[in-house]
Every structure is written in structure tokens, then in C-alpha cells.
Amino acid sequence: MDVSLVDLALGSWISAAIGVAARLGVADVLEEGPATSAELAKAVGVQPDSITPVMKALVMVGVFAQDEEGRYTNSPLSEQLRTRHPQSMRHMCMLLTGLYAQGCGALLEAVQTGQGALNARFGVGLYEYLEQDPETARIFDRAMQEAARPVAAMVAEHYPFENVRTVIDVGGGNGELLKGILAAHPHLKGICVDREDTCRRAEAALRESGDEDLVERLTFRPADIFEECPGGGDLYILKNVLHDWSSESAVRILSSISAAMRAGDGERTPTLVVMDPVREHDPGAPLRPLIKMVIGEKNTRERSEADIRREAAEAGLQVVSITPLPPDLSAVACTLAP
Ligand SMILES: C[S@@+](CC[C@H](N)C(=O)[O-])C[C@H]1O[C@@H](n2cnc3c(N)ncnc32)[C@H](O)[C@@H]1O
Known part of the structure; x- marks a missing residue:
């Protein structure tokens, strides 16, 4: 597939969709077997109409697949979003698409001022930030572990x-x-x-x-x-x-x-x-x-x-x-x- 400039600029949308799947534990649900949008949405506690666009975008890039009945399944890429996978990268994906993506949002300021982007975004460095946000600190620890x-x-x-x-x-x-x-x-x-x-x-x-x-x-x-x-x-x-x-x-x-x-x-x-x-x-x-x-x-x-x-x-x-x-x-x- 040829990738256009606009496709590349949309990369953060795919990243955000991976973040949603990682946070909701979609790959863990699909570990149990294929699921329709409605079944998946019920299992992770979200709206069926809302999870469908996220899943379609991820199927397009090979993170998740669909069987002949249109039900969602794990793919080789989404396997690593499973919590129990021996090389799981679920928390790393949460970190990259969460805190680090927020840092990327301040990249222009970082380029203009020379300071680190996370620092530009939050006014403190990474580890000072983690001290103030225990939930993200827990994700960070698990990501480092992975x-x-x-x-x-x-x-x-x-x-x-x-x-x-x-x-x-x-x-x-x-x-x-x-x-x-x-x-x-x-x-x-x-x-x-x-x-x-x-x-x-x-x-x-x-x-x-x-x-x-x-x-x-x-x-x-x-x-x-x-x-x-x-x-x-x-x-x-x-x-x-x-x-x-x-x-x-x-x-x-x-x-x-x-x-x-x-x-x-x-x-x-x-x-x-x-x-x-x-x-x-x-x-x-x-x-x-x-x-x-x-x-x-x-x-x-x-x-x-x-x-x-x-x-x-x-x-x-x-x-x-x-x-x-x-x-x-x-x-x-x-x-x-x-
Ligand atoms: C990028 S992580 C690497 C963790 C681990 N060595 C690994 O490779 O998975 C950096 C580690 O340095 C720790 N760290 C940062 N500043 C520190 C400080 N001032 N004193 C002690 N540890 C610190 C962080 O809490 C974090 O666990």
C-alpha cells in the first residue's frame, strides 16, 4: 500500500486508536474468541457504535483482523496487546499513546525553546510528573517491565x-x-x-x-x-x-x-x-x-x-x-x- 503525506499526518489517529484498544483490554477479550462490535463493546463497557470506527481503523493497519462473518479477532500485531502475552507491549503502547503522545503535542514549543517536550507541556520533567500522577506512574513501571x-x-x-x-x-x-x-x-x-x-x-x-x-x-x-x-x-x-x-x-x-x-x-x-x-x-x-x-x-x-x-x-x-x-x-x- 502506498502511503501518502496525509496518511502519515493521520498517524497520530491510529496511535490514539491503539491507545484506546490497549486501555480497554480489547485484545484480552478477543483472546477468548472472535467478537462482534456489540459483544466487544459489552465486554469492555463502551458504546457499540463508538468502538466500531476504532476497530475498523485498526483492522486497516493490521492491528486486529476480521473473520469471514465480520467478527473481530486478534492478529499477529494485536497479540502483543494481550496482557498475558510473554512479549506483551500493552502498557508500553499505553505509555506511548498516552503521556508521551501528550508530550509530542508540545513538540513545536520544544523545538522553539530547546527544552524537553514533556517539560514544555507540563512544566516539570518526566519523573516529577510521574510523582504527581500515580496511575500513569503505574503504567510507566509496567511499560519498563515489558x-x-x-x-x-x-x-x-x-x-x-x-x-x-x-x-x-x-x-x-x-x-x-x-x-x-x-x-x-x-x-x-x-x-x-x-x-x-x-x-x-x-x-x-x-x-x-x-x-x-x-x-x-x-x-x-x-x-x-x-x-x-x-x-x-x-x-x-x-x-x-x-x-x-x-x-x-x-x-x-x-x-x-x-x-x-x-x-x-x-x-x-x-x-x-x-x-x-x-x-x-x-x-x-x-x-x-x-x-x-x-x-x-x-x-x-x-x-x-x-x-x-x-x-x-x-x-x-x-x-x-x-x-x-x-x-x-x-x-x-x-x-x-x-
Ligand atoms: C527509563 S527507566 C529504566 C528502568 C529500568 N532500568 C529498565 O531498564 O527497565 C529510568 C528509571 O530511573 C529512575 N529514576 C529517575 N530519576 C531517578 C532518581 N533521581 N533517583 C532514582 N531513580 C531515578 C526512574 O524511576 C526509572 O525507574
Whole structure:
């Protein structure tokens, strides 16, 4: 199908329709079997006449399908809107079509003033905003969890954890990465460091899960990572955190980790692995600079290898290796500079 300029300009309408389907849980309903508009509307509690245009638009782009009787079914794309799908992206779609789309609404102002679009829209940065909107914060946590799941499996399988005892995930959200690593390596303990409200929600969810072994081995530690980070880790991880911040802020975060690494017992040499896109190594995401402009603080730019090496050096660290971690991430291993 040829795509016209107007089709592209209508892209936000499709995005909004995906957001509606994600929020209403349409794919979860269709998991039970095909449904007419009336059946679907009843199941999700909306007007039948109103859900039909949304579903028709989504069928047009391949998100959902229709059977020979015209009933709606899931399609390969809408499968990932199912909550129980192992690679579910339901909450990521809610985040992208909700808060982040609102940020995009202020893109012109961001381009004119140089500030981040979310900041232009709400007058505060992403994380200050989330503190004021617990419902969106919950969606954000779940979206990060969905994005972290495949990386957790890859890291758990390939990283040499034999000589590691304690892994500290800095800005680790609700601990999805650590959960994957700890499940695969029973000798490890994990500490997930994040903002107070994130830790509170994550700890409650972990206790509710009833997983006694993880409750025993995984701790949530609230801290402002610009100011402090717990000591005692053999391995520190900083995944998808730096990409929200300017170079100046990145050096502050790296410095608090390097101070924690330096305060260790001296018995072991701690390592920090930064997992973030590095321009030369992860070139496949042309939208990345735009995403930074919407979500990041002012002056947040794509990092090159030279940038991350300089920021690490300013924080008292040295980069010892850079390994591609598909898709769209590099694992930058750092030790304390001599
Ligand atoms: C983009 S998310 C990445 C989460 C997780 N590392 C992952 O990859 O799924 C960034 C995380 O940094 C945390 N964060 C932001 N500012 C923070 C601060 N000042 N102190 C502690 N954590 C912070 C956020 O709460 C969020 O969980």
C-alpha cells in the first residue's frame, strides 16, 4: 500500500486508536474468541457504535483482523496487546499513546525553546510528573517491565555471574531485570535502587507475588541516584537510565555509582555495566533523537562512544569494553579508574 503525506499526518489517529484498544483490554477479550462490535463493546463497557470506527481503523493497519462473518479477532500485531502475552507491549503502547503522545503535542514549543517536550507541556520533567500522577506512574513501571523482560533473559544467559554475589541495579524500576537474573542464578542477591514511590509499588508487587525466594534475595532501596548509591555490589547495572539525561546529569549519576564502588570492601573489583544505546554501535533507531527531545531533560542528546568514555572518565571510571546487546543497546563495562 502506498502511503501518502496525509496518511502519515493521520498517524497520530491510529496511535490514539491503539491507545484506546490497549486501555480497554480489547485484545484480552478477543483472546477468548472472535467478537462482534456489540459483544466487544459489552465486554469492555463502551458504546457499540463508538468502538466500531476504532476497530475498523485498526483492522486497516493490521492491528486486529476480521473473520469471514465480520467478527473481530486478534492478529499477529494485536497479540502483543494481550496482557498475558510473554512479549506483551500493552502498557508500553499505553505509555506511548498516552503521556508521551501528550508530550509530542508540545513538540513545536520544544523545538522553539530547546527544552524537553514533556517539560514544555507540563512544566516539570518526566519523573516529577510521574510523582504527581500515580496511575500513569503505574503504567510507566509496567511499560519498563515489558521492555526489560527480553534483556533480562539475555543478560541472565550470557553474563558471567560465577564470581558475583550482589548485583545492584541503579534506576532499576520495578526490578524486572534483577528478577530475571536472580531467577537464573540462585546464588545471587539483588538490590534495586530507584525513586521512593517506584520502590514502594515494586516491593508491594513482589510481596503480593508470593515468591518467597525472590522476596528473600531481592531488596528495593529508595535513593536519589544523583546523590547516592548503596555500596557492597560486585556488579552495578545502569540500564536505560542515562538516555533520559544530559551529559552533565549523566556524570552526576555515574559519579554516585563510582563513589559507591570505591567505598567497597576492597576484596573484589566491582564492575559497572551501563546498558544504553551508543550511536556508532546501535545505529538502527532513527527516531531516537526525537524521543530524547520529547522525554529527556534539556540538552539530552544521543551518546557517542566518545561521550560515554568522557562521562565515565569524569566520574572516575574507565570503559573496559563495549558489547552490542540487541536490539538497540550496548553493554558498556566500566571499572574504577586507577
Ligand atoms: C527509563 S527507566 C529504566 C528502568 C529500568 N532500568 C529498565 O531498564 O527497565 C529510568 C528509571 O530511573 C529512575 N529514576 C529517575 N530519576 C531517578 C532518581 N533521581 N533517583 C532514582 N531513580 C531515578 C526512574 O524511576 C526509572 O525507574
